[in-house]
Amino acid sequence: MAVEYAIKINNIIKKYKIKQRAIKSRYFNAIDDVSLSIEKGEIFGLLGTNGAGKTTLIKIMAGLLEADGGTGKVLKYDLYKEHKKIRAKVSLVAPTADVGTDNNLTVKQNLEFWAVVYNLDKNLRAQRIDELLLFLDLKEYEDFWPMSISAGMRQRLAIARSLLVKNPILFLDEPTVKLDAKGAKAVRNFIKKINKDLGITIILTTHFIFEAEELCDRVAIMDKGKIISCDTINNLRKRLKKYDLLEIECSSIPKDIIDQISKWDYIVKCTYNNNLLNIESLKVEVSIFEVLKLLRQQDLEIYSVRTKEASLESVFISTLNNGRNSI
């Protein structure tokens, strides 16, 4: 079956003018020859340090910023000629929930305001707002002022606002950047829920590597306006040979068992030396249980188990280093 793309952009360039002195100014490439394809229904992460160009790129894809070069389509609409149609079909949540949230209106009044602005059918407004308040666990806070609820709840309110209209694409710009761990976790869970239950394509920017790891089907690593790597997290690890490690100290293992383990999914390499079984895996949290189960079935004695996860962080750093060296 042919892959359906929500977004497909090619060789996008965006230059910003920087004033140096009163008259003199120079340009720098905020986005430098970026090509990207995002499938319908996926959670796609733009990962990069501050100033990498993530926000600029999502603003271009959302039709809020005109690119200086390249081509692209969002939901089959041309990035240049049909930017109004693109804007009507996408939703966006800014890094801070305060954008679009009026602290003088209650949670519900805020949603009522935006429901009219987004031209939601008059007969459906109340029902939709109720649905979203329930969906995002805000129902009991509907009469609260935004200032009197937590930052995480305010971020959920911003997400609720963006979901008032059932748009197929949702852009989240650093959705958890100003939240504490608990609030961030709740928002991440809702992002997964929105993607799973509503089938919305989500493009999020983040500089939290664990967030990308937890949420994203694929990530693009950006640096200085360029995409230096774009793939699934597992493929990125494979490419950079950054795997999780599993070390099991145990009694002698027959060779056929080692061969069997080597053929499993996620297992990249399996060796046995001096009572030490070394496994390189793409997902150690899956492999560990399967390997231990098999060793126990073989009545082998297990003395110790150690794991070392190759985080996306190490992949990210390696990718950045490789990217910078090649630029």
Added chain:
Amino acid sequence: MNRLKSELASLKMFSKREFIIWSSYRMNAWMWVLDVFFNTTIFFLLSLVTKGSDISFFPYGNNYVTFIVIGLGVHYISYTNLGDPFARVSKIYWGGTMDLYLLSPLSYYTPLMGIMFRSVIDDYPRVILALLFGGLFFGAIYSVANIWLIFLLLILILTSTLGFGIISASSFYLFNFKQNTEPVRFILQDIIIALTAGYYYPLTVLPYPLQVVGSFIPHTYALDAFRRLLIPGGDLMARVLPIQLLIDIPPITLDILILVLMTIITIPLGLFMYVQGIKKARREGTLTRWQ
């Protein structure tokens, strides 16, 4: 038709939101009434300067309190319509909501008009209150000879000053004036209007070159017509303004025509410049600022 309906529904929602916000601060209403009262008092005290003197306000009758209260009313409208659009666009920008409005099906103008409702609620009723306080406490007398003409003039001063206001607002994006001092508003409001609007004195007392400068602002014509119509003893036919001396048309008719002309020039020009400003900001990435 549907589009217009949804734009109007949005404007109604904006006004509702602004009213909720305005009325949620109870002190606001009292402060508001007191502010108008003290402003009217100051203007009344100014009027005492002329008491017993033979200063002529020809052709605007002989009641200086009425003269000056009308000035205060036009000042309220002008200050709001000229200064507010820029401040509101600035608020949308610094609040980061311009992106969100652009992602809605609203026209570019609706959010601008919508958030101006705060001023409509806050400032326009001040005109009525000022006229009321003037009449109740300070001896202003009004002659309401032609209510429809007064109503028409009220609409024209609203629209013509709003046109200048939108031009001023468009400079936020079009010329990148992101700070408080914006040249269009500064030159108009703080220089030309402050000097030549004639809130406190008739334009005719100014040196002729300043009278000519004053001919380019709508206040001159609105005040001229309002004062002739509202102040007892106002002369409807005497020609005193530079342009009235040049064109042989009854003064109030000429005032209305000039205000219409200013409206049909400034409003379309302002709206055009505003859209160009947004397009420019979309190209340059300066539509909004997320903090």
